[in-house]
Amino acid sequence: MILFELIDYDTLRVIWWALLGVLLIGFALTDGFDMGVGALLPFVAKTDVERRVVINTVGPVWEGNQVWFILGGGAIFAAWPPLYAVSFSGFYLAMFVILAAFIVRPVAFKYRSKRDSVTWRTRWDWALFAGGAVPALLFGVAVGNVLLGVPFHLTEDLMPMYDGNFAVKFLGLLRPFALLAGVVSFSMLLMHGAAWLSLKTEGEVAGRARRIGMIAGLVAAGGYALAGFWLAVGIDGFALTNDVVPNGPSNPLYSEVGREGSWLAAYAARPWITVAPLMGFVGIALAMRGLQAGREVSTLLWSKLAITGIISSVGLTMFPFILPSTVDPNSSLTVWDASSSHQTLFIMLVCAAIFMPLILAYTAWVYKVLWGKVTEADVTKNADTLY
Amino acid sequence: MEFGLVELSRLQFAMTAMYHFLFVPLTLGLSILVAVMETVYVMTNRPIWRQMTKFWGTLFGINFVLGVATGITMEFQFGMNWSYYSHYVGDIFGAPLAIEGLMAFFLEATFVGLFFFGWDKLSKVQHLVVAWLVALGSNFSALWILIANGWMQNPVGAEFNPDTMRMEMTSFFEVVFNEVAQAKFVHTASAGYVTASVFVLGVSALYLLQDRHKDLARRSIAVAASFGLASALSVVVLGDESGYSASHTQKMKLAAIEAMWETEPAPASFTLVGIPDKEARETHYAIHIPWAMGLIGTRSLTEEIPGINDLVSEAEEKIRRGIIAYDALMTIRENRGDVPADARFIFEQNAEDLGFAFLLKRYVEDPRDATEEQIALAAEDTIPGVFPLFWAFRIMVALGFSFIAVMAYFFYRASFRNMQFPRWSLYAAVAIIPTPWLAAELGWFVAEFGRQPWTVDGVLPTALSASHLSIADLLITLAGFVIFYTVLFVIEMSLMVKYIRKGPFQDVEETHAWQARHEARLRQMPDEPTASTTPAE
Numbered sequence: 009m010i011l012f013e014l015i016d017y018d019t020l021r022v023i024w025w026a027l028l029g030v031l032l033i034g035f036a037l038t039d040g041f042d043m044g045v046g047a048l049l050p051f052v053a054k055t056d057v058e059r060r061v062v063i064n065t066v067g068p069v070w071e072g073n074q075v076w077f078i079l080g081g082g083a084i085f086a087a088w089p090p091l092y093a094v095s096f097s098g099f100y101l102a103m104f105v106i107l108a109a110f111i112v113r114p115v116a117f118k119y120r121s122k123r124d125s126v127t128w129r130t131r132w133d134w135a136l137f138a139g140g141a142v143p144a145l146l147f148g149v150a151v152g153n154v155l156l157g158v159p160f161h162l163t164e165d166l167m168p169m170y171d172g173n174f175a176v177k178f179l180g181l182l183r184p185f186a187l188l189a190g191v192v193s194f195s196m197l198l199m200h201g202a203a204w205l206s207l208k209t210e211g212e213v214a215g216r217a218r219r220i221g222m223i224a225g226l227v228a229a230g231g232y233a234l235a236g237f238w239l240a241v242g243i244d245g246f247a248l249t250n251d252v253v254p255n256g257p258s259n260p261l262y263s264e265v266g267r268e269g270s271w272l273a274a275y276a277a278r279p280w281i282t283v284a285p286l287m288g289f290v291g292i293a294l295a296m297r298g299l300q301a302g303r304e305v306s307t308l309l310w311s312k313l314a315i316t317g318i319i320s321s322v323g324l325t326m327f328p329f330i331l332p333s334t335v336d337p338n339s340s341l342t343v344w345d346a347s348s349s350h351q352t353l354f355i356m357l358v359c360a361a362i363f364m365p366l367i368l369a370y371t372a373w374v375y376k377v378l379w380g381k382v383t384e385a386d387v388t389k390n391a392d393t394l395y
Numbered sequence: 396m397e398f399g400l401v402e403l404s405r406l407q408f409a410m411t412a413m414y415h416f417l418f419v420p421l422t423l424g425l426s427i428l429v430a431v432m433e434t435v436y437v438m439t440n441r442p443i444w445r446q447m448t449k450f451w452g453t454l455f456g457i458n459f460v461l462g463v464a465t466g467i468t469m470e471f472q473f474g475m476n477w478s479y480y481s482h483y484v485g486d487i488f489g490a491p492l493a494i495e496g497l498m499a500f501f502l503e504a505t506f507v508g509l510f511f512f513g514w515d516k517l518s519k520v521q522h523l524v525v526a527w528l529v530a531l532g533s534n535f536s537a538l539w540i541l542i543a544n545g546w547m548q549n550p551v552g553a554e555f556n557p558d559t560m561r562m563e564m565t566s567f568f569e570v571v572f573n574e575v576a577q578a579k580f581v582h583t584a585s586a587g588y589v590t591a592s593v594f595v596l597g598v599s600a601l602y603l604l605q606d607r608h609k610d611l612a613r614r615s616i617a618v619a620a621s622f623g624l625a626s627a628l629s630v631v632v633l634g635d636e637s638g639y640s641a642s643h644t645q646k647m648k649l650a651a652i653e654a655m656w657e658t659e660p661a662p663a664s665f666t667l668v669g670i671p672d673k674e675a676r677e678t679h680y681a682i683h684i685p686w687a688m689g690l691i692g693t694r695s696l697t698e699e700i701p702g703i704n705d706l707v708s709e710a711e712e713k714i715r716r717g718i719i720a721y722d723a724l725m726t727i728r729e730n731r732g733d734v735p736a737d738a739r740f741i742f743e744q745n746a747e748d749l750g751f752a753f754l755l756k757r758y759v760e761d762p763r764d765a766t767e768e769q770i771a772l773a774a775e776d777t778i779p780g781v782f783p784l785f786w787a788f789r790i791m792v793a794l795g796f797s798f799i800a801v802m803a804y805f806f807y808r809a810s811f812r813n814m815q816f817p818r819w820s821l822y823a824a825v826a827i828i829p830t831p832w833l834a835a836e837l838g839w840f841v842a843e844f845g846r847q848p849w850t851v852d853g854v855l856p857t858a859l860s861a862s863h864l865s866i867a868d869l870l871i872t873l874a875g876f877v878i879f880y881t882v883l884f885v886i887e888m889s890l891m892v893k894y895i896r897k898g899p900f901q902d903v904e905e906t907h908a909w910q911a912r913h914e915a916r917l918r919q920m921p922d923e924p925t926a927s928t929t930p931a932e
Contacts, residue, residue, distance in 0.1 A: 082489065097864065
């Protein structure tokens with residue numbers, strides 16, 4: 009099949025790098041508010057009815073939202089197999105914790121209101137809280153570690169190996185900068201969840217969500233700025249030191265990598281990428297104003313803009329690196345040497361081009377059908393069928 | 396077998412996969428049964444069918460959520476525990492998984508929320524479409540997963556690339572239309588339909604025995620028995636198709652399932668029962684059915700099916716060719732940029748058997764240093780566990796045939812005996828509820844245990860595929876999964892029982908309204924025979 013040569017290998021790689029970003033952002037925009045709502049649950053809702061209102065704002069959509077995460081995993085597997093192999097096994101115990109959260113959360117949604125017992129419901133409420141808060145934090149910690157570099161190397165056979173024992177591997181993730189990144193992602197998603205609740209609920213619950221959301225926005229903006237400063241002064245970046253062959257075979261060991269300069273050198277080389285952090289700050293500021301003024305739809309949109317800007321800024325800053333290695337920089341994975349084959353990337357692009365528009369269309373339709381606030385009256389009236 | 400890293404990784408994968416498959420078959424089948432019931436409701440407008448849709452829909456939901464939740468584990472474990480596998484075949488294997496997400500999982504997950512929350516927000520037809528989209532999504536999902544799994548059994552449309560040290564896709568078409576994958580999909584999906592049918596039949600039978608919800612129970616039995624009968628027949632026919640494709644794609648698996656040690660003159664006999672003994676390489680107390688194996692496996696009277704001993708000698712030759720390929724690969728790697736033409740030629744001649752050289756990695760760091768003894772040991776390793784395969788397969792097949800009998804019986808009583816079922820048959824229907832799950836798990840056991848010692852047949856040995864984690868890592872997650880999954884299972888079962896006990900939610904107002912409309916219609920048409928339109932009760 010010659011068809012795949014229609015698009016150059018290096019172009020396809022950049023497209024798939026961008027699509028990886030789109031999937032991560034799609035995940036953060038949709039499942040992000042589920043996680044935020046979960047983390048907010050104990051603080052914005054005091055009575056059982058209030059809690060059910062909060063839970064039912066995401067009740068019909070969390071399943072679809074969670075698929076962004078699963079599709080993200082599948083797309084990394086298909087388009088960036090070395091990344092999938094190294095990161096999932098390298099972050100083994102952290103992945104297990106995230107997995108546990110993603111298993112317990114669906115079950116909590118579905119089962120919480122199926123029994124009347126107070127203990128039963130309280131336990132599931134805590135499960136929902138943990139299922140939202142823990143991954144919201146850990147995703148940021150993971151991103152922080154990616155920026156710092158991860159201790160792995162590849163053998164000649166391209167077998168991923170990790171250095172350090174298991175305790176170091178899990179606790180070793182909790183480095184100060186990574187924790188700061190975790191705080192940024194946690195507070196960002198908390199703000200997003202608050203923006204969602206401000207749109208979907210009313211009265212006391214919405215009021216509490218707005219107040220917490222504004223504080224979360226402030227923390228997110230401060231943490232994000234601090235992380236940028238830290239990157240500028242305290243953390244070495246990575247750079248390719250030999251001539252890259254952007255359409256060469258996907259063997260990470262073929263490129264040479266040095267630890268030179270700062271990650272932020274990217275902003276001197278490609279000044280236009282400044283737009284990403286700008287989107288982050290402007291988005292947060294306007295979302296906070298929206299929360300304060302009680303605006304609904306626009307607040308959620310500004311919050312989405314902020315998330316899009318913050319996540320893109322990480323990818324754009326690191327380009328072409330995807331997963332740098334601290335112990336053996338030459339093993340680092342980059343856009344040019346960690347992708348699938350030319351043909352697989354092309355086929356997957358065709359599939360994505362067919363199905364992504366469909367997915368967006370029917371997802372939009374579902375949200376439209378479910379448009380409107382969830383009220384205490386709804387929950388009381390449909391006590392048997394709602395979550 | 397000593398329990399090292401590879402064995403622990405296998406144990407964890409097997410455990411989580413089998414657990415996941417406790418929920419999948421019911422999702423596959425019940426989603427369709429529920430959609431069928433809702434179709435009848437939309438067509439006839441009779442409230443009882445809506446009640447049925449909602450009741451079975453609730454049970455579907457309790458089951459569905461765990462299928463989704465435990466499915467995430469499956470997708471992530473390839474990267475977590477099988478990182479070399481992920482690197483080595485991700486270029487091919489990842490694609491169907493990603494397409495599954497794009498085409499199927501998004502569909503079912505997005506609409507399943509509307510199915511439960513959309514009753515008042517959608518028109519009848521819209522809600523029906525949603526129900527069918529959920530069913531369609533679930534089944535598409537199975538299709539792509541089985542295309543991925545089919546490739547592990549019969550790796551077509553791919554070749555090894557020395558530059559990237561991995562398999563790369565050469566033909567997407569061949570991967571998708573892999574005969575093993577297609578046969579497997581229909582076999583697995585049908586097995587799911589049988590599972591759901593047996594479940595609906597059993598729960599309905601319980602209601603009849605308890606003398607409650609009889610209206611709902613009778614109709615449910617009628618739907619389940621007809622759907623179940625067609626599916627049970629399909630499972631067996633497509634299982635036979637899988638056997639036929641195994642006879643030329645996975646000869647060793649087939650020989651092991653049949654405990655066929657020696658190549659027999661065609662057409663080979665089928666061993667009905669016996670006690671296979673791997674040490675002695677023979678099957679004790681065997682009862683043979685002449686000709687049967689040859690006919691099932693090759694659909695001819697003249698083609699031979701190779702026995703295990705011959706296949707081991709064949710594997711030995713492949714290992715030797717694999718060593719030649721490995722040697723050429725090393726030459727290619729050392730001379731990157733200026734590869735000698737003969738090395739490339741030799742590699743291409745033998746590349747097909749490269750995976751067999753990797754079997755030696757268990758015994759020696761560099762396959763080129765292997766002794767004769769080690770080559771013999773590695774060849775021996777290509778025999779999977781014969782005894783468990785032999786018996787797992789036979790129990791599965793026996794169950795498969797018995798489902799046909801059960802479904803045929805209930806179909807007959809429902810269609811021709813005015814839905815009257817003797818009490819013994821109802822007790823039996825309740826008692827057999829767990830059996831389709833047993834059959835399905837045994838089926839997966841045969842498919843995957845029979846694939847050993849490979850993760851990808853003839854391409855990548857299992858021992859090489861695992862991540863280099865520490866034993867402590869594995870023990871932590873293994874313990875985590877066991878505790879976590881046990882708790883979830885107990886909760887799930889208790890909710891299932893609670894909602895089955897509770898029974899359907901009776902929409903009294905709507906039933907009365909329908910009854911009034913119905914009687915009004917009858918008064919307008921005095922000639923209409925009344926017997927056929929009154930409810931069964």
